[in-house]
Amino acid sequence: MDPSIFDWQPVWITLKLAATTVSVLLLIGTPVAWWLAHTGSRARVWVEAVVALPLVLPPTVLGFYLLIALGANGVIGGPFQSVTGSSLAFSFAGLVIASTLYSLPFVVQPLQGAFEASGKTYLEAAWSLRASKWDAFLSVASPMAVRGYLTAIVLGFAHTLGEFGVVLMVGGNIPGKTKVVSIAIYDHVEALEYSHAHWLSGGLLLLSFMVLLIVYAFNRRLPVHLS
Amino acid sequence: MNTILSRFQIEYKPFRLDIELEFPNEGVTVIFGRSGSGKTTLLRCLAGLERSSTGYLRFGDQVWQDESQNKFVPVHNRPIGMVFQDARLFPHLTVRSNLNYGYRRIPPEHRKITFEQVVELMGLRPLLDRRPQRLSGGEQQRVAIGRALLTNPQLLLMDEPLASLDAQRKQEILPFLIRLRQEMKLPIVYVTHSLNEVLQLVDYLVLLEKGRNVASGPANAVMSRLDWPGKDWPSTFGAILTTTVADHETEFGLTRVQYRDQSLYIPEQPLAVGSPLRVHLLAQDISIALGKPETPTSVLNTLPATVLEIGPTDTPGSSVDLKLDVGEPILATITRKSLAHLQLKPGMRVYANVKAVKMVHEIEEY
Incomplete structure (x- = not known):
């Protein structure tokens, strides 16, 4: 294949989607994981079960409900359309919302594990050393959870790279807008364009492997070893 | 406040x-x-x-x-x-x-x-x-x-x-x-x-x-409470005296400490002369004499004391606790027979012979 005709667009969309999703997930996932790690509330098991749902639910089920919710008459899509005038379904913003839900457990669970491992004991020590709750979270709990953050970022990113069913249903397959690598590969295989499929699949394989390799190598050198 | x-x-x-x-x-x-x-x-x-x-x-x-x-x-x-x-x-x-x-x-x-x-x-x-x-x-x-x-x-x-x-x-x-x-x-x-x-x-x-x-x-x-309230521990700990290291008698393996105007000998301690040191007197290590011994005795440590209070004698066993004042209150456990024999009463001047002055960290854990 001549590399000059290689279509880079799905690659950029995929990377942009994964990066945006992970950023949103860190903002949402951190307080959720923190609450799960420290609460004594009865609601905890319910929230844990909901967070873990995407692990067991077929992507098409999640995609179907999301499509309805994000549609022009949906609970999210409706208000969005009346405010912005554009549709959430079959848009990049819609993809981000879908991916965020789909990858939620991959970010929340490692963070929750990290917060639980350091526990309340170090926080109590920080409070007794004049640190407010926020200060203790930023200066003690977060740096101690650095491995959890690393795992969460990598898993969230990699899982978003790899999703297919949800993005197909919610995003459709609009070139330049919502067509991501995994869907592009499927299209190429359908069209019997195996050399294109090889380039994209091989690239994704290499990228995923390199990311994991760097993370595991880096993880060993981190100063914080709990447990 | x-x-x-x-x-x-x-x-x-x-x-x-x-x-x-x-x-x-x-x-x-x-x-x-x-x-x-x-x-x-x-x-x-x-x-x-x-x-x-x-x-x-x-x-x-x-x-x-x-x-x-x-x-x-x-x-x-x-x-x-x-x-x-x-x-x-x-x-x-x-x-x-x-x-x-x-x-x-x-x-x-x-x-x-x-x-x-x-x-x-x-x-x-x-x-x-x-x-x-x-x-x-x-x-x-x-x-x-x-x-x-x-x-x-x-x-x-x-x-x-x-x-x-x-x-x-x-x-x-x-x-x-x-x-x-x-x-x-x-x-x-x-x-x-x-x-x-x-x-x-x-x-x-x-x-x-x-x-x-x-x-x-x-x-x-x-x-030194005679009505020791703790049920979880043995009834009497005795007392702590705050002393000062006076000198070391290395040939005998002893350190002499000063308590008020009295001297006590304890096992040699690696402490500078003049250091403060607390010593522990267990009630059962203290015996009572009415006067200073005339004849030589192996007991090194004797403190003049006043009987403050006599504990209950209607308890099981043969012993009774006395509260003595040696400058601070301490307890001594003696037999009821000795109590009767010496006719001890509150206010009497006696001598407390201390068989062993313990360093606090040598005491068995309760």
Whole structure:
């Protein structure tokens, strides 16, 4: 294949989607994981079960409900359309919302594990050393959870790279807008364009492997070893 | 009002803490009790790490908690230092950064105890650039104490700081605690289940049993009570005398210490002449004579004493406890036969022969 005709667009969309999703997930996932790690509330098991749902639910089920919710008459899509005038379904913003839900457990669970491992004991020590709750979270709990953050970022990113069913249903397959690598590969295989499929699949394989390799190598050198 | 007044009720079934306690806002107050007696919970209430919904806490003239006024000063706004049983050094920071963690968070004008002073006092210089994981348990605990001191607290709370250490490590830390007590004019509340480790330190003693305060007062007054309230421990501890090292008789393996105008001989101690040293007199090691012995005797230690009080004689067994005044109250356990034979009465002048003067850390753990 001549590399000059290689279509880079799905690659950029995929990377942009994964990066945006992970950023949103860190903002949402951190307080959720923190609450799960420290609460004594009865609601905890319910929230844990909901967070873990995407692990067991077929992507098409999640995609179907999301499509309805994000549609022009949906609970999210409706208000969005009346405010912005554009549709959430079959848009990049819609993809981000879908991916965020789909990858939620991959970010929340490692963070929750990290917060639980350091526990309340170090926080109590920080409070007794004049640190407010926020200060203790930023200066003690977060740096101690650095491995959890690393795992969460990598898993969230990699899982978003790899999703297919949800993005197909919610995003459709609009070139330049919502067509991501995994869907592009499927299209190429359908069209019997195996050399294109090889380039994209091989690239994704290499990228995923390199990311994991760097993370595991880096993880060993981190100063914080709990447990 | 230089006292600390606290009232806490906390229920964690089946455990219940129900305490009303006032103790001096100076010196070392030891909270003593078995595991499960509520002593750690009490300390955590003082720190503000636990909140009793009906609690009240006054520190000197500052009220830190008054639930009737809905007032509760959060932990990080209380001028306390806390030392936990597990040192809880932050694993992502070096020793130096751990020490500075609280120091950086207090206003510069409050930094009366300086970094250099604490490093010197706790012997931390060689450890400064190490990671906490690379320290021994004793070293970790010294850093934790230093870290708490650097917040320039007005009250130091220590939760069994030696409990996780073996006997040898305890002996490494005790001298630092003794220096801390002598050099810093800092009130300390020290929780322990082992009176041994604190006999060099204790000024005021609080006994807890099943979440209740069964006795409190100056250590010697509590320990020499004839109606010893503790059910969890043997009835009498005896007494502590605060002495000064006078000289060493190395050829006999003895150290002579001065108590008021009397001398006592104890096993030789590696301490400089003039050092203060507390010695422990067990009640069963003390016998009574009506006069100074005319003939030579093997007993080295004799203290003139006045009989203060005679304990109950209607108890099972053959012995009776006497409370004597040797300058401080001490207890002596003698047989009821001796009591009758010597016709002892309160107010009588006698001599207390001490068979063994124990160094406090040699006492068996109860």
